[in-house]
Amino acid sequence: MALIVKKFGGSSVATTEKILAVAQRILSEKKSDDKIVVVVSAMGKTTDNLIALAGGIDAQPYKGDYLREMDMLLTTGEQVSIALLAMAFKRLGQPAISLTGAQVGMRTNSVHTKGRILGIKPKRVHDELNKGQVVVVAGFQGADKLGDPVTLGRGGSDTSAVALAGALKADECEIFTDVDGVYSADPRIVKNARKMKEITYSEMLEMARLGAGVMQPRSVEMGQFFNMPIHVRSTFTRELGTIIREDYTVEEKDFEIRGVAHDMKVAKISVLGVPNSPGIAHTIFQSLADANISVDMIVQSIRNIDRDINDIVFTINLTDLPEAKKVIAVASEKINAASVLVEEDMAKVSIVGAGMLGSPGFAARMFGALARADVNIDIISTSEISVSCLVRGSQVADAVNSIHDEFFPDR
Ligand code: ADP
Ligand code: ASP
Ligand code: MG
Secondary structure, three states: OOEEEEEEOHHHHOOHHHHHHHHHHHHHHOOOOOEEEEEEOOOOOHHHHHHHHHHHHOOOOOOHHHHHHHHHHHHHHHHHHHHHHHHHHHHOOOOEEEEOOHHHOEEEOOOOOOOOEEEEOOHHHHHHHHOOOEEEEEOOEEEOOOOOEEEOOOOOHHHHHHHHHHHOOOOEEEEEEOOOOOEOOOOOOOOOOOEOOEEEHHHHHHHHHOOOOOOOHHHHHHHHHHOOOEEEEEOOOOOOOEEEEOOOOOOOOOOOOOEEEEEEEEEEEEEEEEEOOOOHHHHHHHHHHHOOOOEEEEEEEEEEOOOOEEEEEEEEEHHHHHHHHHHHHHHHHHOOOOEEEEEEEEEEEEEEOHHHOOOOOHHHHHHHHHHHOOOOOOEEEEEOOEEEEEEEHHHHHHHHHHHHHHHOOOO
């Protein structure tokens, strides 16, 4: 007997035919005494369509007291797919029950649209599994202490699945998606990207944080927290995918870097002409923190040494831009900034690999690859296992391919 958590993303359940195919596949692989929990996303582009629907009420629905209502709206997407998948199982003769995030005891904080899981009490799931049901759970959602629905950020069904697998002490956690594993770069952009057999939590987490959308970063953190290996594989084929785990167990070719990630959802904000005095950066970034907006790259440069004037430049997630604009308008007035410049057509490209720790030369090679592709670098940032460059959004495909060619030359 094994307890297995399987997650199916939006493209895997985009139509009722696909939902039936998912149920069929699960049953064809299920041993008679296996306990199966299936976490599903909203069908196809449903979440995007729901966001667009809210946009019909207000062009910028991601702000202030709309956020609770956004969660009320967005959680309906997953509710459609769990109901249909549970019906598909029943049609195939398999008892099944659909449950929302709240019903599986997924407790979150109250940060609407960016919720974090505080704990899971999956008694109901155990009870239903013990009755022989396949349990179909709505991904991407939990409930706060008031019982209000809270979503976990885009791609959050990955996190629901891994967290549930950890809380249930599952034997396996499988993430089924429209690619057959984790690649050295997004295979939609780099045609000769390399599929990995394994990747460590820390390298996958860095790739995910830097934009590799195949896994939500929080889900990788959850996997590491529970020490739960995660198998990323294709919904449409049976071959093995990529295992995300603590350490490598198979011979992975000794690549110097593990992958190239890119993130198109980047906005750059420049607060220009601020006084060079204590407290200025604090005022700007505290006001963003108070609005729950994460800041990524930050650069402060002295523009005019004689007049003691600085520019402070930083990047945020594009989704946060409407709220950030409001916050920065107030803050920049407070600190007497000369002006604020917002650029939306930006992207971040990054190299990731634990192998670069302590070895010089990787950043230089990356910059060389960008120069060959005629891509200008706007901002550079580094971590122990990554180097990132902010570039023009329109140049991202050239940038990623040139960097990939540099580090994966035989592909
Ligand atoms: P799902 O709806 O199943 O959650 P996502 O669209 O969220 O699927 O994630 C799968 C997509 O992630 C792939 O189609 C691929 O374009 C993208 N992706 C980005 N970086 C990578 C990578 N390094 N390896 C594999 N896929 C990647
Ligand atoms: N449906 C949600 C989204 O599109 C969650 C997910 O797919 O993981 O972001
Ligand atoms: Mg996803």
